[in-house]
Amino acid sequence: MDPSPHPLSQFVLKMHSRCDLACDHCYVFEHADQSWRGRPQVISGEILDLTARRISEHARAHRLDTVHVVLHGGEPLLAGRARLRRAAENLQTALSGVSALDLRIHTNGVTLDEKFCDLFAEFDIKVGISLDGDRAANDLHRRYRNGRSSHDQVLRAIALLNRPRYRHLFAGLLCTIDLRNDPIAVYDALAELAPPRIDFLLPHATWEEPPARPADSMSYGDWLLTVHDRWTAAGRPMGVRVLDSVLRTLRGANSLTESLGLAPVELAVIETDGSLEQADSLKTAYDGAPGTGMNVTADSLDAMAAHPGIVARQLGLDGLCDTCRACEVVQSCGGGLYAHRYRSGSGAGGFMNPSVYCADLKQLITGIRDREAQRMSVPRLPLEDAHLGELAAGFGGADAVEALARHELTVNRELLAAVWHDSPHDATGTAAWETLAVLDAEAPESVDAVLAHPYLRPWAQRALAGDAEAGPIAMRGVAELAAAVLLRSGRAGTVTVPTGSGVLRLPTLGALVVGEAGEARVTAGGDEGFRVRVSGREHLVGRKAGSDQAWLTRHRFELSGWAVTLEDTDPWRDAHGYPVRARLSAAAAEEWRSDLAAAWEWIRRELPAYAPGLAAGLSVVTPLREAATGADISSAARDAFGAVAIARPGEPQTLACLLVHEFQHVKLGAVLDLTDLYDPGCERLFYAPWRPDPRPLEGLLQGTYAHIAVVDYWRARRRTAAGGAEAHAAEVQFARWREQTVEAVRTLAGSGALTELGERFVTAMGETVSARLTDPVSAGALAEARRTAADHKGLATQ
The missing domain is CATH 1.20.58 (Methane Monooxygenase Hydroxylase; Chain G, domain 1)
Structure with missing residues (x-):
């Protein structure tokens, strides 16, 4: 194992050390560590400046693509808008040109208002809200000091975040489990608020202070499995961090939470006095447990990363006790949250113990594993009988073709996973894969849009072919996909992409001619577009076409009832058995648009049985080079669902024929993938x-x-x-x-x-x-x- 410290990329910045609620399960105020009593209520400007500088130095030294910062407390809104603005400005300025900044705030929401939301929108600060369920569940713990309920104020805050103006800021809900609460009632109450994610948290506990287990109540494992079943029956409409993490680790991917999995912890906490501390959850172990003796005024984040308490959480299996290392679910469990392993005394004292939730975690993980195995083994008709009948007759409406498209997306996902599993990983590819994994949980619609790209499969098949180029092709493709997803998602971040031939390929978006092979740092974020830095030169690709002459955007046409793209940028489009056209001029693309519009109108009018399916499933037309003889040329690649290739014919009616003819091949190919x-x-x-x-x-x-x-x-x-x-x-x-x-x-x-x-x-x-x-x-x-x-x-x- 590499003995060097793992760099830190996640930071909790304490803006205020007090709170306007008096939640009796709060680990900051109610557990063993009481260091908050001696700290300043509000972080100073000087500490904010030093913190931003320390984070920037660390990010630059370790070439971090993205830095994640959570503004926290206590209750961070008590710090006020001016101080929150200063924190955001300092971080953005310090990290400009160094790393992308993922900035979030976690709040109880009771004082959230439009002015705060406007500030957060200005700096793209995502907002997480604490809520434990319906009124009865929430009021068990989350009350004001006089006992008054906070529920109505929190619902008002969530309603504010659900307005179209602020919806993009809503990061999700955090709910601490209480076994006295009905898991279905809690889940339904939270799901009704349409959060993008729910984070169910086990209440912090140790072997010295075990978690509450009321008589006749279900276990924590059963509680979460009940939520899992409800969530799955509803179609898994939002991310649920703990459940998604179990599913991911069962597939061999990384967890989305430090409480599960074996990935190294990359987290540091900066308190209001500048103290550098370990994760807040350690406050539940003993007084002073999170402390390191370091402070941003005197110590670097490199020194913090080398602290024994941080290093101990970066050792994977080697950092676990014998019981955990021998367990069948250790790859998913990872020993549980570090703080939950604490036991005082000699011998088995300290953190080299199983989690106090060991039995619950094992029950949860094996329960999800067995449910997934059963779900996948239940035989299903590949298509509904009605849809199969439509397709067999030669047609297929929008619903039938969309069902084919969903299955083809599943195939593409499996191929991508196979590429990752079978290819040698480099640091660039690993970072890109992690970005994809995070975005798959946070922006799954953007991931699906990119993974549905028709020419993903030709790339994946070449990457899996095992030739000498397979490794570079694989990692370059993974990075290209990650960058494209990041840009489509609208989130801030940076992905490093090897350019190979001197062209940066961004599937579903276009390509950038960078002039030489090298590594391109693709940075998303900001209203102006995105930036690409290669070999010291920076390209700015704006939202308006032509902002950078090296940028080759795809030609996308919104016709009446059909959105179609002319693909002349993706090198993997050469999968049809005929020579493809080089990049089209603006005039040539306009000729194509005119002919496609006329052909489409002809199909809608004269071949109406074919139109709905074609509009639902044909998203890409790849121009082919015209034959010297003038003969019509068209093709559908068996492994490029959603695309056809055509040499532009002499009249729109012929183009209509070639479109419906080749799309028949596309549909049947997808049916043959199913059965x-x-x-x-x-x-x-x-x-x-x-x-x-x-x-x-x-x-x-x-x-x-x-x-x-x-x-x-x-x-x-x-x-x-x-x-x-x-x-x-x-x-x-x-x-x-x-x-x-x-x-x-x-x-x-x-x-x-x-x-x-x-x-x-x-x-x-x-x-x-x-x-x-x-x-x-x-x-x-x-x-x-x-x-x-x-x-x-x-x-x-x-």
Whole structure:
């Protein structure tokens, strides 16, 4: 193990050492350590200045991407707006150009008002509120000194944070568990307030002062498992830190809380007098337990990081007692919160003990583990029958396609996890992965938006291929994804990304040409946009296009009912088997926009059964290089759900055909990711009316499914043609493809290699295309169509 101290990146800054409530479970005022009595009530300006300087020095020395600071107390709002402003200004100034600042405040909320919220909005200070549940639960402990309830004032504060103007500041709710409270009633009361996160806290206790366990009450493990079941049944609508941490550690990821997992602690507390202390939770152990004897006036944060009490919490398994090291759930539990291990006396004295909540934590972790195993093992239909029926018929509405998209996102998440697990980690990649993990809990919608990018899978497959480039590709891709998520989330922070070819790729956003290979520090935050520093040069990418000429934003078009992006920046878009176009000029992109708008309107008007699914699932069109012969070129990559590639054709109607045709492949590929429609062991080749070469069974299935849309396209073209040669040509194409697609369906049905579900699927395909046989077609057109089909078959089977 590396013996050097782990740098500190999380700081609790005590703004005020007193409180306007008298909560009887407060670890600051009611537990063993009473050092608050001898400290200044309010932190001084001098201490604020020194603290900001110390944090900046430490961040610069250790090249920290992000520094996390929580303004705390006592009750920090008692420090007043002027002092809170000075703290924010000092920290922002000191860390500018050094590290991103994640600034938060934790408050009881009773005096929170619009003026405070305006201040917090100015400095992007996220706000956490303490609330123990409904009125009855909250009033067990969280009251004023005269016994009056604080519940109404806290609800008023939360309502303020839930206003659209301030909602982005709302960090979540903190709730201390009391076994006398009904866990479902507590969870429901908190969930009703729509917090982005709930943090359930075990009441601080030690072996000397064990936690309350009222007679006939459930255990703390049972209490939290009851919350878990309620939360899961509701669809897990918000983050729950302790439950998310168990789920994450069971998957091998880091915890989101210091009370679980084996990750090193990176936390220091700065008291109102400048004292540097360990975590506040240690105040429950004995008087003076958090103390280090250090102060910002004389000591650096490097010295604080080397303090034995800090180092002891950075040793992972080596810092635990024998009982914990031998436990089956130690990777998730991590021994529990350090303070909860305390026992006085010799022998087993100190913190080398299991947590006083050991049995509860084991019950919680094994309970969640077993529930997750059961949940994953319950057989489910891959799609609702109604959705599968829509797709089998060749169509699929928005709900059906969105169900496919959700599954494809799951596949992408699994691939990303596999890349991380199977690839060698470097420091840059590890930091990026940790950023992704935090954002997955705090901004899951931003993570999903980036991980749904169609070209994530081609990157992941290459990273997993095991060639010499796999490691660099893997870590660079993880960092690119993390940076893109951070920027989409709107949160402050910095991610370091290796640029490789001298281009910084930000999936779903664009790319920045940095001119040389190196490490790019991508810093988010601020109204002006984001900054990228590479080799001493800084790029400012503003919210308005063209703010930096090196920035290549993606061309995103908001059409009527369909949002689509022209992808000409992502290097992994080269997955379609044809050469892709280089970066489009503004004029070329505008031509594409015009043609896409016209094609989309044509689809909505003439092929309405295909439009809702296409709008729900096709988000990217990748321009291909045009053929020298002028032939139409299009492609759908089997592993790029949500994208098609097309060489811009001569007219919008042809573009409409290529869009619906290729999106058929996209939909069927996603269905095949969900379930087997045929025996993958079938090695026979089959005649395909649209190919010169015989095709394997999946190739025939894909082509047949796509040609359902081709038949409907020519059916619509015949209907809308002006007459003459155009109408005749459309009629011939319609006559040919309806008959040959029916023939292909019969070949599939007679292959003997379809699964039971595959037989149902192909039957529905056949019903759709066979219904087109009732449309009248002229004898001349039918004869010409059959001659063309016969000629093709003769050449293909020679």
